[in-house]
Each structure stands twice: as C-alpha cells, then as structure tokens.
Amino acid sequence: MDTTIALYSHDSVGLGHARRNRALAYALAAHLPTLTGGTVGGLLIAGHPDAGRDPLPEGWDWLVLPGMTRTRGGYGPRRLGMDADALRDLRSATIDAALSALNPDLFIADRHPFGIDGELEPVLANLRARGTATVLGLREVLDSPRVASAEWDALGGAEHVASLLDAVWVYGDHHVYDPRLTGELPPALARLATPTGYLAHGRPAGRSASPGRTSPKPPPPYVLTVLGGGSDGVEVARLAASARLPEGHQHLLITGPQMPEQDIAEIRALAAAASEATTVIRSAADVPELIADAVSVVCMGGYNTIAEVMATSTPALVVPRHRRRQEQPRRARALAAVGAVETCDPETLTAQDISAWWHRSVTTRTDRSHIDLGGLDIVAHLAKELLTAAARSAATHSDASRSAATHSAAPRSTVEPPPASVPTHPEVSRHVG
Incomplete structure (x- = not known):
C-alpha cells in the first residue's frame, strides 16, 4: 500500500514546529514502508522560508506559505503588505488546494489544530470528508492548565476540535509529564491521546551537513x-x-x-x-x-x-x-x-x-536511560493503525453504498413486513445500545 502524508506547521515564531514535523517525515519514511509494504512520501507545509532549506527524504517536498508572525494585535504578515485576514484566507486556500490535489492518506498538524486564526479548520473538514486520517501532534507540555483551557475554548471547545481529529499524539514520556492529568488536555481530546515518548533518538541533521562543509566543533574538551x-x-x-x-x-x-x-x-x-x-x-x-x-x-x-x-x-x-x-x-x-x-x-x-x-x-555524565526517548520509532506504528482503520472504514462505506444502490434498483417486494410483535433476533438484541 503506497502512502501519502502531509504535515502542517504554522511557524509564526521560530522553527520548532517545522523541525518536529521534519523529524517525523524522516521517521515515517524510514519505518512505515516496512509496515505497509509500499512507498511513503508527502508534503511538509511550513510558514517560514528557513524551514524549506532543510533536506527531506526522497519523495517528500516543502510547501512554504507566505509568512505570518506575532504582532501586538495578534498575527500579521511577516513580509507581504496585505491585510492579516486576507493573508490568512490566502494561506487557507493554498493549503486546501494543495491537499485536494495531493489527496493524502494521513495529515498531521503540529500543536495548533486550526493553524493561525482558524486557517486550517475548513481544510480539516474537507480532509475528513475525503477519508483522510487526521492527527494533532502535541509537545508534552502546552502551558498552564488555565491558559490551555482558554485556548481550547477559543477554538470552539475541546469537543469541536476532537470532532475533526482521529488521534492526538503527545510527544513525550507520560511518566515525566502527562498533559492528560494536568488539565492541559480536556477529556474529549485526552480520549484520543497516545503518548509516543520524546522525539529524541534518530533526529535528522540539517541542511549544512553536506560534503565540503566542516563541522564547527572545537577540539575537545x-x-x-x-x-x-x-x-x-x-x-x-x-x-x-x-x-x-x-x-x-x-x-x-x-x-x-x-x-x-x-x-x-x-x-x-x-x-x-x-x-x-x-x-x-x-x-x-x-x-x-x-x-x-x-x-x-x-x-x-x-x-x-x-x-x-x-x-x-x-x-x-x-x-x-x-x-x-x-x-x-x-x-x-x-x-x-x-x-x-x-x-x-x-x-x-x-x-x-x-x-x-x-x-x-564537566567531569560528570547524566543517565537518561529511564526516560522514553523512542517516539520516532513509535509514530510509524501509530500511523499504520490509523491507515488500517481508515481503509477499513472506507471499505465498509463502499459496501454500504453498493448495497443501497442494489436495493434501490431491485423490484419492490410484495411480501408484507412482519408485525411489530415478532421478536428480534437474539444476536441483534444483545448488541442494541
């Protein structure tokens, strides 16, 4: 099964979101083909031009959006001289058009489920209508519970956010910090959440690691x-x-x-x-x-x-x-x-x-072997589970559609339906409710 994946990061400040998604792309490219038996490729959607300078695995590419950044009044254009709402709409339409053409099997948004000022909300709705599995990837720490709760409320509430997602991946060790227990993840999202372990082992090098470029490493110590x-x-x-x-x-x-x-x-x-x-x-x-x-x-x-x-x-x-x-x-x-x-x-x-x-x-070392640092090995298995569930759901929907079409095309039966007093089959009764 060949798999196409899209990952989104808004990148209004810094490159942390894009770097996390890039690490995921390398991990999925390395491990998912073994689990699915097909090729894996896709698109990283980013909001800062520096993100697109880093290399990606074969079969992957960058889509760098016109930038937005934090201003005193919220978000504003990083460079373009246009209204912030108009730029938000431009970014949203660009993302939607790209994903409509790409038709990914899996979509992963980093940290902000609806992007900047809601630019991703209609995109998520369209993705789910097409059967794409949708994931919100989160750092293990969001903010104080009070601030996190206010942010979910500003998006329409946790139930609304959860309705547009299939899963939440929390990139941390829940024995160290668990946002499901601190209150940063409300119940509707906590039910979808799986801790992956920290995305630590196996992170890719950046763009400067190329032939002819020397490392800046000083002589030890x-x-x-x-x-x-x-x-x-x-x-x-x-x-x-x-x-x-x-x-x-x-x-x-x-x-x-x-x-x-x-x-x-x-x-x-x-x-x-x-x-x-x-x-x-x-x-x-x-x-x-x-x-x-x-x-x-x-x-x-x-x-x-x-x-x-x-x-x-x-x-x-x-x-x-x-x-x-x-x-x-x-x-x-x-x-x-x-x-x-x-x-x-x-x-x-x-x-x-x-x-x-x-x-x-300088004369010591620190043992961190008791902490789960293998998140980049786990995400491929989580992705495979979602892809399998999405394929099963699509097959069920297709079977139901064919059955409905066949039923509507068949001649109407002249047999009267049984009276309401006829008992339901016991197997059906057991599964009602």
Whole structure:
C-alpha cells in the first residue's frame, strides 16, 4: 500500500514546529514502508522560508506559505503588505488546494489544530470528508492548565476540535509529564491521546551537513551553549559569553539563526572580551552530535533542543524562557524532578552561576536511560493503525453504498413486513445500545 502524508506547521515564531514535523517525515519514511509494504512520501507545509532549506527524504517536498508572525494585535504578515485576514484566507486556500490535489492518506498538524486564526479548520473538514486520517501532534507540555483551557475554548471547545481529529499524539514520556492529568488536555481530546515518548533518538541533521562543509566543533574538551532558534535567547547568550571557562576548555556558543544581527555582534564582543576560547556561530547542522560530544551544555527549554539533549548523556543546565508561556519552565521542572537535567530561574541567573555550573559538571555524565526517548520509532506504528482503520472504514462505506444502490434498483417486494410483535433476533438484541 503506497502512502501519502502531509504535515502542517504554522511557524509564526521560530522553527520548532517545522523541525518536529521534519523529524517525523524522516521517521515515517524510514519505518512505515516496512509496515505497509509500499512507498511513503508527502508534503511538509511550513510558514517560514528557513524551514524549506532543510533536506527531506526522497519523495517528500516543502510547501512554504507566505509568512505570518506575532504582532501586538495578534498575527500579521511577516513580509507581504496585505491585510492579516486576507493573508490568512490566502494561506487557507493554498493549503486546501494543495491537499485536494495531493489527496493524502494521513495529515498531521503540529500543536495548533486550526493553524493561525482558524486557517486550517475548513481544510480539516474537507480532509475528513475525503477519508483522510487526521492527527494533532502535541509537545508534552502546552502551558498552564488555565491558559490551555482558554485556548481550547477559543477554538470552539475541546469537543469541536476532537470532532475533526482521529488521534492526538503527545510527544513525550507520560511518566515525566502527562498533559492528560494536568488539565492541559480536556477529556474529549485526552480520549484520543497516545503518548509516543520524546522525539529524541534518530533526529535528522540539517541542511549544512553536506560534503565540503566542516563541522564547527572545537577540539575537545569543550562546553556548549545552544539557544534553539535564537529569537529569544540573547539574555542567556550574554551570560554564557561572559562566563569563566574551566581551564583547558573551549566554548562553542550557537546563537540560533533567528537571533538579530546586532545581538550577535554584541555577543561576539562580550565573548572576545571574556575569553579567546569562545567561538560564536549562528547555526550548525550537527547540533545533536555537538551536544553529545560536549562535556557540558547550557540551553533553553524548547522542545527540540531538549529532545536533542535527552538523546545524550551530556549534563545540561536548562534556562527556560519564562515570558509569554509557561511551557518551558514546566518542562524544565518536570525533567529536573526525574534527574534528567538541572534548571535555574532565568530572572536570577548570573554569569558566575554558569561558570560554577561548568566547573562542577564537566567531569560528570547524566543517565537518561529511564526516560522514553523512542517516539520516532513509535509514530510509524501509530500511523499504520490509523491507515488500517481508515481503509477499513472506507471499505465498509463502499459496501454500504453498493448495497443501497442494489436495493434501490431491485423490484419492490410484495411480501408484507412482519408485525411489530415478532421478536428480534437474539444476536441483534444483545448488541442494541
């Protein structure tokens, strides 16, 4: 059975959503053919041009939408000079047209079931009418229960969201953090939810991993600071660039591709003043390998960075972003509670604290073998179950349609129906209700 899959991410801030979907595409391309006996390919729908620069498995491609980003009043165009509602409608029509032509067997939306300002809601309705299996993929932590509840209500309520989905995949270990129990997932969605384990082992490298490109990895031993996309990492970068390194250690600081140029220039100046052993770069393809080979890492608490850290035994100090959402602090505290990382309050963190952390942690390693990190191996099996159920449902619908057509075409029977007092067959009676 050949399978076509589409994945969506809105990407208004950062590239975490697109990176998660890209990891899923590689996992599905690698594992699903063995389960279905056919080819697997598809389309990744993204909202940031940087997403489309990363390679995909053979038979997959990107559809990059005109960008939208957060503004003071909600969402607005990233570049196009047009009304936000008009751009939302353009994006929605583009997605719908692409998926109508592609006719995917499986559709996965990352984090936001209806996209930006509801752009995905009519698309989901059309997909379900065509028999496409629909999935909402979620980070293990959404936000505080109060905020999460308000967000579901703003979408029309959890029951309405659930009516357009076949499954919810939660990308985490429910023994570490379970949004079904915290209240972040209401009952209607919790009933559809399956924890996959963290999407940690088997994540693909990025676009820079190509012949002729050398890794920025310093000679060992080295400590590492990695800040995800970088749009909100400048405060941590300042502290790490100013910290005192353990003797004999190099320091690689990866700002992230979305940190503003003026901020990167400031970080480079701070690093040069503090130590000649610090190298500041914007991005690197082999971040998982860099984390694995580092003796210690300072990072923020975004899902993808944490997943890359969790796949290693490198000690990690997590400095979570605390503005706008409580996702990162809640994740950091949950992982610290099971001994997977250490965390600190970003409001009180100093360069001296980072120095002390590095000096203390560079001679240790962290055992994370008690945490489920195999989500990328599980998603193919979950996809196969949905595809099988969808095929069975389609076959049943087809049989029912043929039966109805045959019945309507047959001559009307002259036999009178039995009286109402005739007892129902006992097998039927047992299954009523």
